[in-house]
Amino acid sequence: MLVSDVIKLSLRMFKARTMRTILTIFGMGVGIAAILFLVSFGYGLQRTLLQKITTSDALVTLDVTVEREGDVALDKDMVSAIKTIQGVVDVIPALELRSQARLDGVALEVNVIATESDFMNLDGLAFTFGKNFGGTEHQVVVSTAVATIFSQNPEDILGQELDLSLFRKIEMPDGSSIEEVLSPSAPYVVSGIVQGEDNMLYLPLQTVSDLNLPDYSKLKVKCGSTGEVDAVRSAVVEKGLIASSISEIVDQANKVFSVVQIILMMFGVIALVVSAIGMFNTMTITLLERTEEIGIMKAIGASNMAIWLMFIAEATMMGFLGGLGGVLIGFIEGEALNFIINLVATRFGGEKVDLFYSPLWFVSTIIAFGAFVGFLTGIFPARKASKIDALDALRYK
Numbered sequence: 001m002l003v004s005d006v007i008k009l010s011l012r013m014f015k016a017r018t019m020r021t022i023l024t025i026f027g028m029g030v031g032i033a034a035i036l037f038l039v040s041f042g043y044g045l046q047r048t049l050l051q052k053i054t055t056s057d058a059l060v061t062l063d064v065t066v067e068r069e070g071d072v073a074l075d076k077d078m079v080s081a082i083k084t085i086q087g088v089v090d091v092i093p094a095l096e097l098r099s100q101a102r103l104d105g106v107a108l109e110v111n112v113i114a115t116e117s118d119f120m121n122l123d124g125l126a127f128t129f130g131k132n133f134g135g136t137e138h139q140v141v142v143s144t145a146v147a148t149i150f151s152q153n154p155e156d157i158l159g160q161e162l163d164l165s166l167f168r169k170i171e172m173p174d175g176s177s178i179e180e181v182l183s184p185s186a187p188y189v190v191s192g193i194v195q196g197e198d199n200m201l202y203l204p205l206q207t208v209s210d211l212n213l214p215d216y217s218k219l220k221v222k223c224g225s226t227g228e229v230d231a232v233r234s235a236v237v238e239k240g241l242i243a244s245s246i247s248e249i250v251d252q253a254n255k256v257f258s259v260v261q262i263i264l265m266m267f268g269v270i271a272l273v274v275s276a277i278g279m280f281n282t283m284t285i286t287l288l289e290r291t292e293e294i295g296i297m298k299a300i301g302a303s304n305m306a307i308w309l310m311f312i313a314e315a316t317m318m319g320f321l322g323g324l325g326g327v328l329i330g331f332i333e334g335e336a337l338n339f340i341i342n343l344v345a346t347r348f349g350g351e352k353v354d355l356f357y358s359p360l361w362f363v364s365t366i367i368a369f370g371a372f373v374g375f376l377t378g379i380f381p382a383r384k385a386s387k388i389d390a391l392d393a394l395r396y397k
Contacts, residue, residue: 017286024282025322031275032326032370035268036358037333042261044334044357049253058124060226062243064219064236072240074216082221085235087228092119092220093205095213098179101201102163103150110146110199112166114208115220120194122220124246129155130192133204140164140188140203143196154193161187164201168213182211275322276373283315283381294388304386311382312375319374323367331358 064082066072079091094115101110113119117132120141129147133139140162147154166182188203221243223232229245236243294307334356342352 020282021318024279025318025325027275027278028272028319028322028370028374029275029325029329031268031272032323032366033329033333034271034326035265035366036327036330036363037356038264038268039261039362040330040334040356040358042257042264043359043362044355045260046254046257047357048353048355057121057222058246060223060229061122062221062223062229062233062236062245064221065217065242067240067242074219074241078239078241079216079219081239082219082236085232087223087225087232088221089224090118090222092116092122092222093216094119094218094220095205095208095215096217097213098167099201100165100167101146102165103157103160106150108146108149108199110201112164112201112203114203114205114213116205118222119220120202122222125194125196128193128195130158130190133191133202136204136206138184138186138188138204138207139191140201141192141194142190142202143198143200144193145197146199146201147190147193149199157190157193160190162190162201163187164203166208166211168211182208182213184208184211272373276377279315279318279322279374280377280380282318283311283378286311286314286381290385294385298388307388308382308386311385312378315378315382316371316375319377320367320371322374323370326370327363327367334358 064074066074072078074093079093082088082091092115094113097112097114099110099112101108117134120127120132127141128144130141133141142150142157142162144154147157150160151157164184164187166184167179168182170178170180184207188201188207194202221232221236223229233243233245297307338355341355346352
């Protein structure tokens with residue numbers, strides 16, 4: 001029997017038992033859709049989170065701090081020493097200070113980071129509005145939390161002037177401490193807004209260099225590649241400093257999401273198993289209904305292998321079509337839920353996100369998996385059909 005004949009006989013299921021075949025394929029599709037929907041949700045959450053916390057430069061950047069104040073100083077000499085380490089591309093100092101910002105009579109306690117313009121990119125901060133500050137100009141970048149407090153619409157704060165008072169902690173000889181208030185020479189113009197839920201301001205380090213400020217609070221050390229991060233970290237630690245990388249957080253997050261995706265997939269597999277049982281039942285009923293037909297085919301010369309292939313092809317085809325239908329159903333479900341979530345989020349002042357993501361390799365895999373499940377459900381009916389005696393089959397009523 002030719003392959004084309006086997007395919008034609010397999011396609012007879014759509015003509016002879018149209019509704020039952022469609023419902024069987026739909027059942028398989030529901031199981032595949034459950035897997036696609038749940039796992040895509042896991043992939044979407046993972047991608048959304050990583051996009052929020054990192055940039056490509058942040059993955060090759062180390063955060064360098066001191067373990068205890070007084071042990072090692074994060075000063076200009078230390079910055080120069082770290083720059084000489086092999087694999088280090090750049091070192092960005094940052095000084096953290098408490099401050100009070102005032103705009104149109106409204107005062108707000110904020111945390112200030114005096115640094116260089118490259119700090120935002122190395123820290124994985126994404127600009128929502130505006131642009132980065134200049135190196136020596138009195139410009140400031142604010143977080144969305146600050147912009148929201150000062151303005152009804154965050155973007156309205158762009159171009160406005162903020163008056164800042166910086167607080168420096170001074171240790172007294174008797175062990176107590178006081179805070180000295182420092183005032184920059186001019187107000188700061190808001191040049192940009194970055195994502196952030198904390199009250200943060202970022203301003204050029206050069207604009208406060210004349211205020212006799214303490215040593216840096218931390219350093220951003222950019223490496224040439226991800227392969228050099230560990231070596232640079234070891235060299236920095238040898239200098240008595242603490243070095244950490246966001247890549248460690250990303251690795252841990254990926255491990256957690258891998259477990260989450262497996263758990264979500266298991267829930268989808270349960271639905272697929274139920275669908276597979278329904279397909280197995282359909283193929284068994286088909287065997288009983290076509291017993292006499294099988295007898296006639298064998299009487300005119302059809303081999304056991306041809307009968308086996310006919311049932312296997314029919315089951316595999318239904319599984320494959322169920323996989324295609326499941327991908328379509330899962331995609332529609334994901335887009336519908338994502339639309340509803342974004343509609344609610346934007347209504348309450350949030351931003352749009354894409355919570356569902358399906359890699360091409362995963363979509364191809366579950367379609368193939370649907371065909372494989374169909375193949376498995378057809379093995380037993382196909383084997384039983386191929387072993388039916390022609391005379392017994394012709395007598396079957």
